[in-house]
Amino acid sequence: MMETMHHEQMEVDPDDLAVVLEKDPAVVDEEDARKYHTGFHAVCYYRMSHRLWLEGRKDEAREINYYAHHLTGCDIHPGATIGKRFFIDHATGVVIGETTIIGDNVSLYQGVTLGGVSTSKGKRHPTLGNHIVVGCNASILGDITIGDNVRVGAGAVVIRDVPDDCTVVGVPGRIVRHAGIKTGSLDNMHNQLPDPMRDRIRELEAAIEALSAKVEELSKRRGRRPPRIEAIVPSAIPGAARDLPPGRRGSG
Numbered sequence: 001m002m003e004t005m006h007h008e009q010m011e012v013d014p015d016d017l018a019v020v021l022e023k024d025p026a027v028v029d030e031e032d033a034r035k036y037h038t039g040f041h042a043v044c045y046y047r048m049s050h051r052l053w054l055e056g057r058k059d060e061a062r063e064i065n066y067y068a069h070h071l072t073g074c075d076i077h078p079g080a081t082i083g084k085r086f087f088i089d090h091a092t093g094v095v096i097g098e099t100t101i102i103g104d105n106v107s108l109y110q111g112v113t114l115g116g117v118s119t120s121k122g123k124r125h126p127t128l129g130n131h132i133v134v135g136c137n138a139s140i141l142g143d144i145t146i147g148d149n150v151r152v153g154a155g156a157v158v159i160r161d162v163p164d165d166c167t168v169v170g171v172p173g174r175i176v177r178h179a180g181i182k183t184g185s186l187d188n189m190h191n192q193l194p195d196p197m198r199d200r201i202r203e204l205e206a207a208i209e210a211l212s213a214k215v216e217e218l219s220k221r222r223g224r225r226p227p228r229i230e231a232i233v234p235s236a237i238p239g240a241a242r243d244l245p246p247g248r249r250g251s252g
């Protein structure tokens with residue numbers, strides 16, 4: 001099969017071809033993509049090998065995989081499951097392991113590894129959702145899940161699950177954006193970020209109000225004037241300690 005195979009024999013999925021024209025500004029036209037786009041060739045050969053793999057024609061599938069690896073520098077195991085509109089740019093050095101699962105609209109750049117960290121036969125490669133971009137030379141390792149709409153920065157090494165709508169960079173990969181908002185910095189958008197301190201303070205304020213009401217009710221029952229809450233816990237309410245004479249100020 002190898003000696004006779006030629007690009008004209010490649011099975012072309014029109015969705016895979018369309019996405020090359022959409023995502024690669026360097027491509028001149030459809031003919032250019034068909035003839036010279038190594039990433040596109042890698043995807044086409046993978047589709048053929050995967051079909052044979054599913055039909056149980058594993059040796060033929062591996063032969064196409066072997067040929068495509070030599071031709072494109074991209075090694076996609078025929079057992080991997082890959083969705084529609086799959087785009088690989090430059091191809092060189094891309095490795096996709098046997099039990100990898102990839103959703104629709106995923107783009108990989110050169111040098112990306114979707115690899116295993118175990119020698120056991122089971123699911124050992126990552127699962128990627130839809131609408132994902134993995135930057136050049138990034139590695140996603142192990143049976144982890146990358147959510148929808150995730151961007152993995154160039155050179156990142158991702159070893160843990162990544163939720164939807166995140167950008168992850170670095171070694172080991174850390175989330176620097178969630179839903180388009182930078183993490184680790186308040187910038188001018190602090191009202192859009194989760195704020196556990198603010199939430200805790202609100203809970204404490206509500207508890208203090210409930211306790212004050214209870215103290216007032218008990219005092220009334222005993223015919224006494226209720227004490228001011230600030231006099232009991234001066235540090236509990238912002239600004240309260242300021243209003244007290246020095247001898248009554250709390251330490252906190």
Ligand SMILES: CC(C)(COP(=O)(O)OP(=O)(O)OC[C@H]1O[C@@H](n2cnc3c(N)ncnc32)[C@H](O)[C@@H]1OP(=O)(O)O)[C@@H](O)C(=O)NCCC(=O)NCCS
Binds near residue numbers: 089
């Ligand atoms: C990660 C990426 C998608 C940018 O995402 P973004 O959400 O726009 O992120 P930003 O550029 O705002 O950067 C967010 C933070 O991550 C850092 N960062 C961005 N890309 C990084 C990378 N690849 N590695 C390490 N840190 C990175 C930025 O310095 C910034 O840090 P700071 O918050 O301390 O300033 C982009 O940098 C990237 O790596 N794209 C891959 C492109 C590629 O592979 N091209 C190959 C073409 S052949």
